Amino acid sequence: MQEYDTNFGFLYDLEKLRDMKEDYIMKERCIALDNSLSVGNFHDIDCADLFSELRVLQELIPQETNSALQVLQILKSLNGSFPKAEIAYRILLTVPVTVASGERSFSKLKLIKKYLRTTMSQERLNALAMLSIEKELAESLEYQDLIAEFAAVKVRKMG
Structure with missing residues (x-):
């Protein structure tokens, strides 16, 4: 659970994402997520792309949005404008927290x-x-x- 929270917590908790103003903290989180989703030279996401997409999403996501599922629905409605963020949210919502x-x-x-x-x-x-x-x-x-x-x-x- 701790590893899941460390890797995905900033995406799941929208208040954390909205309040994350320091670039270095978000970059660290994106790098950690990229590392956890990579095997060898294969990466599901690129941390630099994810970081820039999340910076824009911080301002784009409406205040009334309060769940990761709603964020994914917003991303899907934007027709691929945020591909790395959409991948990260799809993985977040499909990884079982427990077995x-x-x-x-x-x-x-x-x-x-x-x-x-x-x-x-x-x-x-x-x-x-x-x-x-x-x-x-x-x-x-x-x-x-x-x-x-x-x-x-x-x-x-x-x-």
């Missing part, structure tokens, strides 16, 4: 696999895992409607 959802998936998969052993295809195993993970949603479905829709699709294919 709880992954752990739940493996836990459910372990239960399903234990019960059915290895006698099924990968596709069926994935489908059963998804049903188990999304149990609440699956229980709310009207099965009679789904069966009727499935039957209607199959009839059209045969005819």
Whole structure:
């Protein structure tokens, strides 16, 4: 969590971003983010470009904007005017802070696999895992409607 906050905290907390007036602090944060998102000579973002884009964004982002998702929506509406900032915000919003959802998936998969052993295809195993993970949603479905829709699709294919 600390590493995530160190790398992405200044982008996530818009008050920090708005209040960051010293260039050297923002440059340090951009360099740290660039380093964390690079492997060897491959970089997802360029820290100098990101720094200059964020300087402009500080003035451009409306005061009523209060979430990183809203910032990403604004960036998308600007049609690629801030490509490095858009990449940074997309990564920020897709990196899971915890691994709880992954752990739940493996836990459910372990239960399903234990019960059915290895006698099924990968596709069926994935489908059963998804049903188990999304149990609440699956229980709310009207099965009679789904069966009727499935039957209607199959009839059209045969005819």
